[in-house]
Amino acid sequence: MSVDQVVRKPHERLAAHLGAGMEAVNALIRERMASRHAPRIPEVTAHLVEAGGKRLRPMLTLATAELCGYDGPYAVHLAATVEFIHTATLLHDDVVDESAQRRGRPTANLLWDNKSSVLVGDYLFSRSFQLMVEAGSLRVLDILANASATIAEGEVLQLTAAQDLATDEAVYLQVVRGKTAALFSAATEVGGVIAGAPDDEVRALYDYGDALGVAFQIVDDLLDYAGDAAATGKNVGDDFRERKLTLPVIKAVALADDAERAFWRRVIEKGEQRDGDLDHAIALLQRHGALEATRADALMWAEKAKTSIDMLPAHELRDMLRDLADYVVARIS
Amino acid sequence: MSVDQVVRKPHERLAAHLGAGMEAVNALIRERMASRHAPRIPEVTAHLVEAGGKRLRPMLTLATAELCGYDGPYAVHLAATVEFIHTATLLHDDVVDESAQRRGRPTANLLWDNKSSVLVGDYLFSRSFQLMVEAGSLRVLDILANASATIAEGEVLQLTAAQDLATDEAVYLQVVRGKTAALFSAATEVGGVIAGAPDDEVRALYDYGDALGVAFQIVDDLLDYAGDAAATGKNVGDDFRERKLTLPVIKAVALADDAERAFWRRVIEKGEQRDGDLDHAIALLQRHGALEATRADALMWAEKAKTSIDMLPAHELRDMLRDLADYVVARIS
Numbered sequence: 001m002s003v004d005q006v007v008r009k010p011h012e013r014l015a016a017h018l019g020a021g022m023e024a025v026n027a028l029i030r031e032r033m034a035s036r037h038a039p040r041i042p043e044v045t046a047h048l049v050e051a052g053g054k055r056l057r058p059m060l061t062l063a064t065a066e067l068c069g070y071d072g073p074y075a076v077h078l079a080a081t082v083e084f085i086h087t088a089t090l091l092h093d094d095v096v097d098e099s100a101q102r103r104g105r106p107t108a109n110l111l112w113d114n115k116s117s118v119l120v121g122d123y124l125f126s127r128s129f130q131l132m133v134e135a136g137s138l139r140v141l142d143i144l145a146n147a148s149a150t151i152a153e154g155e156v157l158q159l160t161a162a163q164d165l166a167t168d169e170a171v172y173l174q175v176v177r178g179k180t181a182a183l184f185s186a187a188t189e190v191g192g193v194i195a196g197a198p199d200d201e202v203r204a205l206y207d208y209g210d211a212l213g214v215a216f217q218i219v220d221d222l223l224d225y226a227g228d229a230a231a232t233g234k235n236v237g238d239d240f241r242e243r244k245l246t247l248p249v250i251k252a253v254a255l256a257d258d259a260e261r262a263f264w265r266r267v268i269e270k271g272e273q274r275d276g277d278l279d280h281a282i283a284l285l286q287r288h289g290a291l292e293a294t295r296a297d298a299l300m301w302a303e304k305a306k307t308s309i310d311m312l313p314a315h316e317l318r319d320m321l322r323d324l325a326d327y328v329v330a331r332i333s
Numbered sequence: 334m335s336v337d338q339v340v341r342k343p344h345e346r347l348a349a350h351l352g353a354g355m356e357a358v359n360a361l362i363r364e365r366m367a368s369r370h371a372p373r374i375p376e377v378t379a380h381l382v383e384a385g386g387k388r389l390r391p392m393l394t395l396a397t398a399e400l401c402g403y404d405g406p407y408a409v410h411l412a413a414t415v416e417f418i419h420t421a422t423l424l425h426d427d428v429v430d431e432s433a434q435r436r437g438r439p440t441a442n443l444l445w446d447n448k449s450s451v452l453v454g455d456y457l458f459s460r461s462f463q464l465m466v467e468a469g470s471l472r473v474l475d476i477l478a479n480a481s482a483t484i485a486e487g488e489v490l491q492l493t494a495a496q497d498l499a500t501d502e503a504v505y506l507q508v509v510r511g512k513t514a515a516l517f518s519a520a521t522e523v524g525g526v527i528a529g530a531p532d533d534e535v536r537a538l539y540d541y542g543d544a545l546g547v548a549f550q551i552v553d554d555l556l557d558y559a560g561d562a563a564a565t566g567k568n569v570g571d572d573f574r575e576r577k578l579t580l581p582v583i584k585a586v587a588l589a590d591d592a593e594r595a596f597w598r599r600v601i602e603k604g605e606q607r608d609g610d611l612d613h614a615i616a617l618l619q620r621h622g623a624l625e626a627t628r629a630d631a632l633m634w635a636e637k638a639k640t641s642i643d644m645l646p647a648h649e650l651r652d653m654l655r656d657l658a659d660y661v662v663a664r665i666s
Binding site: 035037038039040041089092095096114115116118119120122123125126127129130133136138141142145146148149151152153154155156157159160174178 | 372451452456460466479482490492507
């Protein structure tokens with residue numbers, strides 16, 4: 001093991017391993033986000049694309065394709081496709097959530113306007129669609145079309161479910177599978193498909209992406225109540241202020257007495273929030289062990305992701321994908 | 334010629350001819366706009382889909398496929414695809430334009446909220462994508478992917494161009510080709526492609542759809558200044574109030590003296606509108622013959638649509654498509 005491997009984080013090791021491929025993905029993204037006719041498009045897109053996200057999703061596509069022996073040109077197209085879909089959903093999410101910040105920077109809807117975010121999101125979604133058509137595989141198109149529908153359905157479900165105390169863990173999981181896990185699992189599945197991997201390996205890659213995505217979202221939801229802003233870059237209480245019924249709250253509501261239910265109803269369903277409510281909410285989450293139980297769920301999903309790919313042949317990239325699952329939950333371990 | 338053919342309007346004759354096919358399209362639309370998980374989706378969609386649009390675009394796909402000899406099952410999928418893309422863009426347009434009415438009814442963004450319109454639009458776009466993948470033709474997918482990108486690009490271009498007096502007829506045409514004609518021409522082109530028509534016929538169908546779409550939009554823009562609300566269902570002055578630089582205004586601005594340019598700058602670029610401004614605008618359009626010139630352009634595009642399909646074999650549907658081009662401009666003839 002080199003010094004590099006010891007000190008670098010798993011996603012950095014993955015990025016280093018995929019070096020040339022990820023450079024090609026970034027070049028393709030820059031090329032395709034351009035528009036001859038509408039200069040507003042690259043302005044808005046560059047703001048997001050250059051914002052320094054981890055490029056986790058395209059790395060998953062490149063890694064799974066290579067892991068299954070692919071050495072053709074189209075993994076790069078599919079990786080860029082996945083990043084474009086992700087960026088399009090971020091633009092639309094920020095309009096829907098009326099967000100002012102993402103990754104510590106002002107959102108596009110704040111810098112330009114909601115109109116630009118809606119239409120540039122549509123443009124990126126169309127561009128993603130062109131990229132995947134170029135890859136020329138109807139099976140890949142089917143997977144990505146289904147993933148897109150699942151993402152949109154999850155987002156709409158969240159609109160109605162997020163502020164409804166009747167939302168239980170099953171509905172939560174459905175929302176998370178839509179808004180987060182569907183793109184992770186599509187990213188890993190198409191890697192296997194483009195490589196012509198056997199069905200059971202493709203299934204294993206899908207399961208890995210699905211579980212990794214669920215773990216990723218649960219960690220995000222947990223850190224919103226239990227995180228350290230300096231370390232995670234997330235502000236504690238954003239979900240609370242936006243009245244989102246996330247897993248920790250769902251677990252606390254399930255164990256709430258009458259007074260506590262009245263509290264949750266006021267702050268989440270009615271949105272009547274006062275000073276001190278966030279502290280009280282966190283105290284309730286702690287009283288019922290909701291943060292601990294949420295943490296345990298995230299670890300379970302990360303473990304599930306790791307075991308999903310046990311059946312794949314031994315490979316340096318298989319080990320990196322396992323480490324990545326550990327890394328996703330490392331912030332709460 | 335039957336009595337029916339004499340008294341019915343061209344789009345009604347087309348609908349009657351395509352009867353069973355259009356019923357299948359409507360059934361597929363109803364089936365695919367459903368969502369097992371998110372009941373908000375069919376609510377919003379039904380509001381638009383059942384609003385009684387003319388279904389012009391899906392009829393174009395069914396008609397061109399049949400005209401080129403297709404009798405397989407997938408023209409129905411592609412027709413529904415085209416209508417879903419259209420409905421998705423309407424939902425997003427109403428958010429972007431902050432519209433309160435469409436076809437005389439309150440818009441979805443008013444009845445529900447902008448969030449629902451953005452996300453349900455995304456869902457319909459994804460569903461359209463699934464439908465076209467089912468048709469199994471990479472060439473069709475390529476055409477529709479390119480059309481989607483052109484539509485989004487046209488909409489973004491309109492954001493920046495619509496309130497800029499420097500916008501000329503070339504930019505206007507580019508916006509119109511994006512926001513309207515791209516879907517018309519894709520609708521007619523895929524009809525030919527799915528039927529396996531020779532390249533020159535496919536090209537003719539594309540040209541027909543393109544010219545029909547441009548004519549359609551110019552008529553719409555003209556009626557916004559010269560229409561009779563009772564007859565057209567359009568309110569005169571909507572585009573003026575929304576500060577949209579459409580063709581009649583572009584023509585008048587090109588011939589404006591200094592005082593007139595100052596007027597247009599104030600009402601369109603700065604958006605400072607007062608009582609009487611609309612009447613003054615219409616007087617300026619008349620003074621420079623802008624309404625007449627716009628009308629002539631629309632008629633020219635309708636004529637272009639008709640001659641585009643001269644090279645196709647004689648067919649009842651070819652005649653109906655010609656009549657449809659006349660009908661599109663009949664409101665201003």
